[in-house]
Amino acid sequence: MPNQRRGAPRSESARLAILQATARLFAQRGYEHLSIEGIAAEAGVSKQTIYRWWPAKSDLVADCLLDGMLLPSRLTIPDTGDLRADLIAWLEQLFQLLQEPDGRGLMISLIAAATANEQIGGRLRDSLGGESSLVARLATGVEAGQLRDDAPVAELGEALVGAMIVKALSGRPGESADAVRLVDALLVPPD
Amino acid sequence: MPNQRRGAPRSESARLAILQATARLFAQRGYEHLSIEGIAAEAGVSKQTIYRWWPAKSDLVADCLLDGMLLPSRLTIPDTGDLRADLIAWLEQLFQLLQEPDGRGLMISLIAAATANEQIGGRLRDSLGGESSLVARLATGVEAGQLRDDAPVAELGEALVGAMIVKALSGRPGESADAVRLVDALLVPPD
DNA sequence: ATAGTAATACGCAACGCACCGTATTGGTGA
DNA sequence: TCACCAATACGGTGCGTTGCGTATTACTAT
Incomplete structure (x- = not known):
């Protein structure tokens, strides 16, 4: 020993x-x-x-x-059983954060940090580093029959987070209606 | 004067x-x-x-x-008339670029620059600063009846570019099959 | 037990380097 | 004449490294 x-x-x-x-x-x-x-x-x-x-x-x-020291807790994805509503609510929270100057600054800083470190990028992708993962929430949606079995969960997650990142980078806040449109465009209900 | x-x-x-x-x-x-x-x-x-x-x-x-001095020309979006094929081809080009170390470095640097300048972010969103715009290509698809009239073109564009950005940041290259899955998940054909 | 020794972590201070953004000077061409 | 230019210098800031003296801890020999 x-x-x-x-x-x-x-x-x-x-x-x-x-x-x-x-x-x-x-x-x-x-x-x-x-x-x-x-x-x-x-x-x-x-x-x-x-x-x-x-x-x-x-x-x-x-x-x-x-250690979760950088992000406000309100950015984790809820799970009320209604996938569409949960995603919209989560995106609306994010968009609202981006409208506050400090909030946008925080997100931009996170992206800048991700630029220097793949791990941070991974955390951003698994969506914003909280306990709950966006992809996991999508998978739950599949199990609940709210998404097709063969839905490309990983790709959808990347597209959602990515859309938010692009909004942050280009400085267009994104409103509540945008959140609804985006989710409805991405979520094809089963048959 | x-x-x-x-x-x-x-x-x-x-x-x-x-x-x-x-x-x-x-x-x-x-x-x-x-x-x-x-x-x-x-x-x-x-x-x-x-x-x-x-x-x-x-x-x-x-x-x-x-002035287009930073990006390889192969990253502009083609227009062969087939929207789905064009998007897939474009994404595949991007993913391939991300697999070359220098290519990924270039993209990461662009994102880092966007972090410091909204204009650059806007160019990234309008996708990669070339002459042709991703959103314009999507609009063409709507006119050609390959996309529903009320398709949220702007949101789709952000989601596509965003997905690519997330892949770059998190260091997962993205393969050809991913491009197909992503495009098929986003593009709901009209009725 | 008690000292001595080795290994490690700490704060403090200083170094040379790179780059920042701002003068100042003198040359040159419309 | 006067805006542009190259060259050069300046005070700042932060980098990453080094050397020093001092705690704290475990091992070892008495």
Whole structure:
């Protein structure tokens, strides 16, 4: 039985302080203006302690996203049993977020971060990193007979998230009616 | 109309050299590693000449995109009369591009640039800045009776481009079969 | 038990580098 | 004459790395 670890254990408080500082500054200033030195100062920690554990800024942000520290909780997909209604409600929430300047900034920053780190892109795709996954919700819809058995669930999920991303990038907010149209265009009911 | 212009006119050769250098370095190193000083050196021009005409790096890139200097020409949407076949062919071209490492890098860089500049995002949405627009092609499909009259053309376009963007960001290439599935999921034929 | 040693983590401070955006200067051509 | 240009310099900011001194912990030899 192999060697017990020697030396001081990693400081949990430092780890937490760094992640929280990252989340705070990410929300305040966005991904672009995030700096390691700024995070270190905000967390009350030395730069080296960050560099020791995270190779790059993007990995730090990825860890934050993984811990759900970057996104408002209202962005997870509901499951009331009615797939169409759930998707529309979820998209409307997203569109509403994009209309608030800070909300759009947050989304843009997430996309920018995804640009630097595939993991973040994956999380965005599996839709916004929350507990519940968009694709899983679609699969539930298939089981409930609200979607054809052979519906390309993964593709539909990518199309939905992608449409939102394009709206964010091009700066067209997207209204409630757009959410309805998009969902109705994508969701072909079974036979 | 008065204004005689006084002094020397803007140097067209400097303008071109700057745009071409930007395009070259963008393709080589990506948006992240693009620097004004690097562009100036590559173009054989002083920094001031760049700052005089473009307020920010992202505007410079936007101008390049506008002039079609950043994208391979094969990414424009064909119009053979068969909407479904055209869309599938176009998506397959895109997916193939994403499978080449350089191609994916190019797309990621474009997305990163869009993150910093709404105009670039708009160009991406109108799809990839070429002469032909994806939405226009869809509209042609409506006229040809290959799509329902009330098909939400704009939303479909965003969904298609968005799906591709999500694939690029999350690092899943996307194969030919995916293109077919996606198009068939989105395109509901008229009645 | 108690010291000593080794391994590890930490904060602090400083380094050279790249790039930023802004002057200033002097040359050149309409 | 005066707008354009190249060249050069400047103060800032952030990068990623290094060296230093100090805790904290486990192993080991007394």
